[in-house]
Amino acid sequence: MTSPPDVEQDLGWALGTVLRSYLRLANEAVAGVPGGPRGYQVLSSAASGERTSQLAMAQSLGVDRTVMTYLLDDLEKAGLVERKPDPADRRARRVLLTEAGTARLCAAERGLRKVEEHLLGPLDPDERHTLRTLLQRVALASGERHGTACDVAQELEGC
Amino acid sequence: MTSPPDVEQDLGWALGTVLRSYLRLANEAVAGVPGGPRGYQVLSSAASGERTSQLAMAQSLGVDRTVMTYLLDDLEKAGLVERKPDPADRRARRVLLTEAGTARLCAAERGLRKVEEHLLGPLDPDERHTLRTLLQRVALASGERHGTACDVAQELEGC
DNA sequence: TATTGTTATACTCTATAACTATA
DNA sequence: TATAGTTATAGAGTATAACAATA
Numbered sequence: 636m637t638s639p640p641d642v643e644q645d646l647g648w649a650l651g652t653v654l655r656s657y658l659r660l661a662n663e664a665v666a667g668v669p670g671g672p673r674g675y676q677v678l679s680s681a682a683s684g685e686r687t688s689q690l691a692m693a694q695s696l697g698v699d700r701t702v703m704t705y706l707l708d709d710l711e712k713a714g715l716v717e718r719k720p721d722p723a724d725r726r727a728r729r730v731l732l733t734e735a736g737t738a739r740l741c742a743a744e745r746g747l748r749k750v751e752e753h754l755l756g757p758l759d760p761d762e763r764h765t766l767r768t769l770l771q772r773v774a775l776a777s778g779e780r781h782g783t784a785c786d787v788a789q790e791l792e793g794c
Numbered sequence: 795m796t797s798p799p800d801v802e803q804d805l806g807w808a809l810g811t812v813l814r815s816y817l818r819l820a821n822e823a824v825a826g827v828p829g830g831p832r833g834y835q836v837l838s839s840a841a842s843g844e845r846t847s848q849l850a851m852a853q854s855l856g857v858d859r860t861v862m863t864y865l866l867d868d869l870e871k872a873g874l875v876e877r878k879p880d881p882a883d884r885r886a887r888r889v890l891l892t893e894a895g896t897a898r899l900c901a902a903e904r905g906l907r908k909v910e911e912h913l914l915g916p917l918d919p920d921e922r923h924t925l926r927t928l929l930q931r932v933a934l935a936s937g938e939r940h941g942t943a944c945d946v947a948q949e950l951e952g953c
Numbered sequence: 954t955a956t957t958g959t960t961a962t963a964c965t966c967t968a969t970a971a972c973t974a975t976a
Numbered sequence: 977t978a979t980a981g982t983t984a985t986a987g988a989g990t991a992t993a994a995c996a997a998t999a
Binding site: 698699701702724725726727 | 975
């Protein structure tokens with residue numbers, strides 16, 4: 636006799652539940668960063684110094700390019716980022732962190748580290764590291780396979 | 795020299811990225827279930843036969859009780875669920891799956907299993923099981939700590 | 954008085970399309 | 977012709993409040 640497939644066995648349920656809890660805490664932790672957790676991600680992405688065009692950042696963060704405009708408007712108004720023309724392509728703009736932006740990013744990172752550790756509280760240190768690593772691997776791989784959804788759709792038609 | 799804290803090191807980024815990929819595929823896999831992946835979760839939750847009041851289901855699924863009304867309206871219109879008065883508490887309603895609802899749930903589950911395996915493709919079988927288990931443990935624990943957000947907020951003020 | 958469920962309203966978030974300036 | 981970015985509009989999704997029925 637097989638146990639009834641509970642919702643809690645569902646990967647989508649687990650992902651959604653954990654992300655909801657994370658966002659509830661993260662919103663407090665990054666208070667002061669316009670755009671909340673996503674504004675933080677923009678800062679973090681810009682801090683790398685590579686792929687800092689608005690479009691590249693939008694794609695890596697999974698948001699529409701129009702949303703990126705709004706996010707950057709607010710971050711720029713708050714003095715956390717600057718938009719400078721790219722000398723190599725004058726259509727594009729390079730997003731640079733200001734000094735205040737760097738400081739705010741560091742503060743947000745400290746807060747988020749605590750949130751993450753609190754969220755992963757039920758796991759021991761080894762398990763936390765394992766979860767982080769596995770999740771990151773899946774995330775990185777799924778980002779590289781944006782175009783293969785059709786293949787899966789075909790595969791699914793047989794269900 | 796420490797490596798710059800990339801966005802991809804962020805747990806929130808990984809969770810969001812994986813969930814986005816999951817939803818993109820899951821929407822196709824559960825086509826035909828009103829409400830998409832969340833309609834499926836309602837069916838799955840109702841199938842357990844326990845905690846099938848609308849409020850209890852809404853809470854376990856992390857949606858507002860008003861949203862549950864809309865979801866059930868559509869599922870009932872499609873003939874997948876029935877709302878029966880709870881004899882023990884005539885304010886509440888028990889959500890029951892119809893025969894068609896059970897069949898649709900099974901079909902959706904088969905599709906979602908394939909989606910999950912495709913998503914976890916970059917991991918070997920042991921790692922897939924580990925990720926599922928760890929994520930589920932975190933999800934179950936975070937659901938039990940809904941009330942402790944304030945404690946964390948206080949803890950975070952020192953950041 | 955508190956709780957379950959419904960409805961109506963408003964708000965936020967996101968997606969679409971049209972526009973500019975460059976390439 | 978195609979691309980980066982902006983703007984305006986509309987749409988989906990969500991939250992808020994008020995209500996009826998019951999505890």
